[in-house]
Each structure stands twice: as structure tokens, then as C-alpha cells.
Amino acid sequence: MKRILLHPERSLAAKLIIAIGVLMLLGSFIFWYTLLWKQERDLIAIAVRYGDSFIEFIRKSTHHGMLTFNRPLIQETLENVSIAEGVKRVRIFDHKGKVFFSSRREDIGNFVDRASITLLANPQKWNVYRSEEKDRRLMVIGEIPNEPSCYTAACHIHPKEQKILGFIEADLSLAVLDKAQFRQGLALIGYVFIFTIMTSLSLGIILYKLVSKPVSHLVYGMERVTSGDLDYSVPVKTEDEIGMLTATFNSMVKEIRSAREQQERWTQMLEEEVAKKTEEIRKTQAGLIQTEKLASLGRMAAGVAHEINNPLTGIVTFAHLMLKRVPPQGEDAEDLKVIIEQADRCSRIIKNLLTFARATPSERAEVSINDVLSKTIYMVKNQEKFHNIKFNINMEEARFITQGDATQFQQIFLNMLINAADAMNERGTITIATRRIIVDDKPFVEIEITDTGCGIPEEVMARLFEPFFTTKPVGKGTGLGLAVSHGIVRHYGGQILVKSTVGKGTSFFVRLPLMG
Amino acid sequence: MKRILVIDDERIIRVSCERALIPEGYGVRSVSTGEEGLALIEKEPFDLILLDIKMPDMDGIEALKRIKERWPEMKVIMITGYGAVETAVKSLRLGAFNYIEKPFSPDTLLTAIKEALEVE
Numbered sequence: 001m002k003r004i005l006l007h008p009e010r011s012l013a014a015k016l017i018i019a020i021g022v023l024m025l026l027g028s029f030i031f032w033y034t035l036l037w038k039q040e041r042d043l044i045a046i047a048v049r050y051g052d053s054f055i056e057f058i059r060k061s062t063h064h065g066m067l068t069f070n071r072p073l074i075q076e077t078l079e080n081v082s083i084a085e086g087v088k089r090v091r092i093f094d095h096k097g098k099v100f101f102s103s104r105r106e107d108i109g110n111f112v113d114r115a116s117i118t119l120l121a122n123p124q125k126w127n128v129y130r131s132e133e134k135d136r137r138l139m140v141i142g143e144i145p146n147e148p149s150c151y152t153a154a155c156h157i158h159p160k161e162q163k164i165l166g167f168i169e170a171d172l173s174l175a176v177l178d179k180a181q182f183r184q185g186l187a188l189i190g191y192v193f194i195f196t197i198m199t200s201l202s203l204g205i206i207l208y209k210l211v212s213k214p215v216s217h218l219v220y221g222m223e224r225v226t227s228g229d230l231d232y233s234v235p236v237k238t239e240d241e242i243g244m245l246t247a248t249f250n251s252m253v254k255e256i257r258s259a260r261e262q263q264e265r266w267t268q269m270l271e272e273e274v275a276k277k278t279e280e281i282r283k284t285q286a287g288l289i290q291t292e293k294l295a296s297l298g299r300m301a302a303g304v305a306h307e308i309n310n311p312l313t314g315i316v317t318f319a320h321l322m323l324k325r326v327p328p329q330g331e332d333a334e335d336l337k338v339i340i341e342q343a344d345r346c347s348r349i350i351k352n353l354l355t356f357a358r359a360t361p362s363e364r365a366e367v368s369i370n371d372v373l374s375k376t377i378y379m380v381k382n383q384e385k386f387h388n389i390k391f392n393i394n395m396e397e398a399r400f401i402t403q404g405d406a407t408q409f410q411q412i413f414l415n416m417l418i419n420a421a422d423a424m425n426e427r428g429t430i431t432i433a434t435r436r437i438i439v440d441d442k443p444f445v446e447i448e449i450t451d452t453g454c455g456i457p458e459e460v461m462a463r464l465f466e467p468f469f470t471t472k473p474v475g476k477g478t479g480l481g482l483a484v485s486h487g488i489v490r491h492y493g494g495q496i497l498v499k500s501t502v503g504k505g506t507s508f509f510v511r512l513p514l515m516g
Numbered sequence: 517m518k519r520i521l522v523i524d525d526e527r528i529i530r531v532s533c534e535r536a537l538i539p540e541g542y543g544v545r546s547v548s549t550g551e552e553g554l555a556l557i558e559k560e561p562f563d564l565i566l567l568d569i570k571m572p573d574m575d576g577i578e579a580l581k582r583i584k585e586r587w588p589e590m591k592v593i594m595i596t597g598y599g600a601v602e603t604a605v606k607s608l609r610l611g612a613f614n615y616i617e618k619p620f621s622p623d624t625l626l627t628a629i630k631e632a633l634e635v636e
Contacts, residue, residue: 305597305598306570306597309597309598309618309619310526310528310529310618310619311528312618312619313528313529313532313618313619313620314528314529314531314532315619316619316620316621316622317532317535317536317620317622318532318535320536320621320623321535321536321539321622340621343619347598347619350598351598354597354598
């Protein structure tokens with residue numbers, strides 16, 4: 001309540017009270033004014049009637065005196081009448097305006113002033129004016145008509161033809177009227193004010209109960225909700241507009257709450273997605289770094305390889321020169337041949353390495369995987385190494401066409417078959433399969449080479465495609481086979497995957513993108 | 517006597533060529549840069565040039581161009597590393613007669629030279 005009084009602009013109730021108060025005051029004043037004005041007119045009318053009857057009374061009172069031509073009697077009548085407080089003056093005058101009788105002796109014999117003459121001309125024969133003594137007066141004029149009793153009287157003052165014998169003028173004070181009216185006016189103002197204040201106060205209290213309090217409950221509820229408490233619901237106490245507002249607000253809060261929960265769920269899902277994607281990116285990055293490492297290793301290797309060719313030329317040349325000088329079948333010749341052989345071996349290693357490091361392909365053509373694979377299998381089946389090995393061939397009936405170099409692919413498959421044979425100690429089963437798969441919405445051909453060999457332990461798995469890494473005894477493997485294969489496959493947009501169980505076997509999966 | 521000029525920045529290559537060719541009756545001169553080679557060809561007659569593809573300063577292709585510009589009939593055999601096929605093919609198009617890959621044996625070298633000199 002205090003708040004309302006201190007900051008009326010912030011309160012509906014205060015505004016309403018003020019507005020109603022002002023309206024009521026205005027209305028009351030208009031009403032009051034109209035009432036009093038009407039009253040004034042009514043009172044004046046009554047006063048006029050009173051004035052007229054007074055004139056009539058004077059007429060009747062002086063009639064006898066006139067008939068008997070008893071002038072002193074007439075004058076006495078007038079003087080007596082004017083004793084009453086309200087009667088200020090009474091006088092009688094003729095057409096010409098000469099005063100014959102007056103309650104004020106000094107008037108007699110004089111002529112009436114302008115006011116009286118003007119009044120004669122006025123059809124309503126009365127006038128209200130304010131006198132020099134500050135009070136309101138009513139001036140009334142009446143005619144004295146000529147009657148038979150008059151013109152047949154003994155005095156013979158007035159002839160028969162004279163219609164009007166004279167005029168009676170009364171000057172009456174309205175002071176009493178005015179005083180009463182004034183008192184009434186004051187009382188009315190007083191009543192109006194009290195009425196307005198009482199009504200305003202009552203309105204104020206009613207409004208407070210009906211509107212301000214429920215609204216402040218609502219505001220409290222809203223504040224609670226804004227500060228985060230979405231479980232709070234404002235109690236609905238009525239069915240009117242405030243009640244509806246409250247109910248609607250409550251359901252809105254429910255909506256917000258469920259939206260908030262939904263949002264939280266979404267956020268969580270998003271976070272999970274982000275975590276997943278981050279992991280993916282991390283893996284891809286790790287893969288890329290690995291590829292980069294291999295690539296730079298390759299480049300370095302290429303540089304080294306080219307360098308080595310020069311001294312190799314020297315070794316080969318001089319060994320040959322010596323060979324020409326020594327006896328052909330002797331020990332020296334044999335030793336020199338060894339030197340030349342080893343130099344050749346160096347050369348082959350380098351060639352292998354350079355193949356691995358090459359950035360540009362030797363040939364980009366359309367290769368039928370099944371054909372290449374079949375050719376490779378045919379090649380090895382006849383080799384001694386594979387005599388005790390069973391082949392399990394499962395190639396899908398399709399022309400798997402990829403982009404690439406047939407020779408290179410053959411190299412890869414050959415390398416893998418040889419690895420498989422070695423892993424099984426040249427006894428076991430090699431399964432070869434080709435199939436169509438989808439990777440990232442794109443069609444690939446997958447070539448599987450599975451052996452029943454010793455399997456690959458975990459610590460070796462990580463280094464499988466490292467250049468120069470080999471588990472074979474010195475002299476038996478260059479450690480380049482898989483590295484080179486990996487490079488080639490990656491170059492054509494594919495991948496090599498490995499699955500292995502120690503003691504049971506290993507599977508290599510070469511995936512290449514299909515054309516068309 | 518047929519005269520052969522070896523242009524290669526590697527000493528061992530120059531020496532190997534000399535030791536392989538001189539006993540077979542060729543006259544051999546060797547220099548380490550393209551510039552020196554060009555200067556020498558101005559002064560002395562040669563039947564064949566052995567030109568290394570990869571050299572600092574003036575590289576093999578550039579030297580080949582300059583030689584062929586000045587002496588269009590000159591026979592040039594390029595010495596390449598393994599896998600530099602594109603460059604080798606390019607040199608052939610620019611007028612080189614043939615190429616041999618490092619490392620080469622004396623026999624390989626001699627065969628290539630004989631082949632080149634037989635053709636007129």
C-alpha cells in the first residue's frame with residue numbers, strides 16, 4: 001500500500017483511483033453547478049412570484065386609500081410595509097415617472113431613474129440586480145389599472161379613458177435567498193468531497209484486493225521462474241481475468257520447462273556427437289601424420305637412393321675392370337663376381353625403394369582386379385614354395401575395374417602371397433576372395449588374402465607398413481614389400497587393413513575404389 | 517679414334533667412364549659442369565657426349581638444349597637415375613640419342629656407345 005502512495009505512476013490501482021477521483025470530482029462539480037444554477041432560477045421565479053403577490057398586496061392595500069383619496073393613508077401603508085427587512089423600498093409613480101408615494105420620503109416629488117423606466121419597457125416587469133450595498137435585489141413593477149370604482153369616485157382625479165393610473169414599484173432584497181443558497185452550496189461541496197474520497201478509498205481497497213495483490217503474486221511467480229525455478233506454479237485463486245492470466249502463465253512455464261528439457265537433451269546429443277567427431281578427426285589426423293611421415297621418409301629415401309647410385313657405379317665399374325684382368329676361373333674372379341652381385345643387390349634395393357617413394361605413377365590404366373589376381377595366383381601355384389599350400393578361391397563374379405597399374409598390383413598381391421606362405425612355413429591354406437563393398441557411400445573392391453599361419457603379434461602390427469621393418473632373418477626380407485604396397489594402394493585412393501590372431505592366422509584386406 | 521666427352525659433376529662417374537672407355541680405344545675427356553663442357557666442345561672435336569641429367573648449376577636438360585642448339589648433329593647419351601623416366605623421355609625428345617641408368621656396368625656403357633656411333 002505504501003508503495004502505491006509513494007509511486008503512483010507504478011500502480012494500476014493508484015492510477016485508477018486518481019482517474020476515477022478526478023472524473024468524479026469533475027462530474028460532481030458539473031452536477032453541483034447545474035443543480036445550483038437550476039435552483040437559482042427556481043428561487044428567482046419564486047421570488048418573482050412573491051414580488052408579484054407583494055405588488056398585488058400593495059395594490060389591494062392602497063386601493064381603499066386611493067378610492068377615498070386618502071393620501072396619507074397610502075403613504076402610511078407604504079411606510080409600514082417597508083419595515084420588513086426584505087423590503088427595501090416601495091413607491092408609486094405615474095406615467096411621467098413622478099413619484100407620488102414612497103416608503104422613502106425623500107423620493108416623493110422626484111422622477112424615477114433610468115432603471116425603473118427600463119423595467120417598464122421590459123415585458124417580464126422584474127429585474128434582478130446588485131445594489132450599491134452589495135446585496136442582490138429584486139425590482140418588481142406592477143400596474144394600477146383603472147377600474148370603475150376608481151373613475152366613478154368622488155375625487156375625479158383620473159378620467160375614464162385612462163387605462164392605467166400608475167405603477168407600483170417594489171425593491172426587494174434577495175439577501176436571505178442568497179445566504180441560504182450559499183450555505184447549501186458549501187454543504188454540497190463538502191458532501192461531494194467526502195463522497196469522492198470515500199468512494200476512491202473503497203475503490204482503492206477493492207482494486208488492491210482484486211488486482212494489485214493477485215498481480216503481485218503473479219509477478220512473484222514470474223520472478224521465481226525467471227531466476228530459474230521452472231517447477232514453481234502460481235496458485236490460481238479466481239476464475240476472472242487474473243485467474244486466466246495466472247493459469248495461462250502456469251501452462252507457459254510448463255512449456256518452457258519442457259522446451260528447456262528438450263534443449264538439454266539436444267545439447268547432450270550434440271556434445272556426444274562433437275566428442276565422436278573429435279575422436280574421428282583425431283584418428284584421421286593421426287593417420288595423416290603417419291602418411292606424412294611415410295611420405296617424407298620416402299622422399300628422404302629417394303634422395304639417398306639416387307646418391308648411392310653414383311658410388312655403386314664406381315664399384316660395379318672397377319670390379320668389372322678387375323674381372324677382365326684376372327684369370328677367369330680363379331678365386332679372384334669368383335670374389336670379384338661376389339662384389340658385383342652384391343652391388344647389383346644394392347641396386348635392386350634402391351630400385352624397390354624408389355618405387356615406394358615415387359610421387360607420379362608409372363601408368364594409370366583400367367585394371368581388372370580379378371584378372372590380375374588370377375594371373376598372380378597362376379604364377380605362384382607352380383612355384384615350389386606353394387606346393388604344399390591349399391588355395392581356397394572365392395572371387396565374386398564381377399569385373400572389378402579399378403584405376404591403376406596392373407604390374408604394380410600384381411607386385412602387391414605377389415608380395416602378400418609370399419608373406420602368407422612364409423607365415424605358414426609353406427604349409428597351410430590360403431584363402432583368396434574378392435567382393436564389392438561400400439565405404440563412405442562409395443563402391444570399393446575388397447581383396448582378401450587370409451592365411452592359417454602364425455599370426456601377427458600386437459607390437460609388430462603397429463610397425464607393419466614401416467619401410468625396412470621386417471621380422472625375417474637378415475638377407476631374407478627387405479622390409480619394403482608392405483611399405484611399397486601401402487604406398488601404391490594409398491596413391492590410388494584405397495586402403496590396406498589387417499586382422500590377425502596369434503596362432504590362428506592373418507587376413508590382409510586390400511580395398512581399391514571401383515571405377516564407374 | 518673416336519672422342520668422347522663426359523659431363524658429370526660426380527668424380528667417380530667420370531673416373532669410371534674413363535677407365536671403362538680408354539682401354540677400348542676411345543679418346544676420353546671429362547668435365548664437371550655444363551659450362552666447361554660447352555667451352556671444351558668449342559675448342560675440340562667430339563663424336564659423342566655423355567651427359568648427366570642431374571647436375572647443380574646448369575642441369576642436364578639445359579646443357580642438352582645448348583649443345584643441340586649449337587651442334588645439332590652431336591650425339592648425346594644421358595646418364596639418368598632409376599625412375600627418372602619422364603626426364604629421360606624429355607631428353608630424347610630434345611634430341612638425345614639414348615640414355616643409360618645408374619648404376620651401369622662398363623659393358624652396358626660400351627654397348628650403348630657402340631650403338632650410337634654406328635648410326636650415322
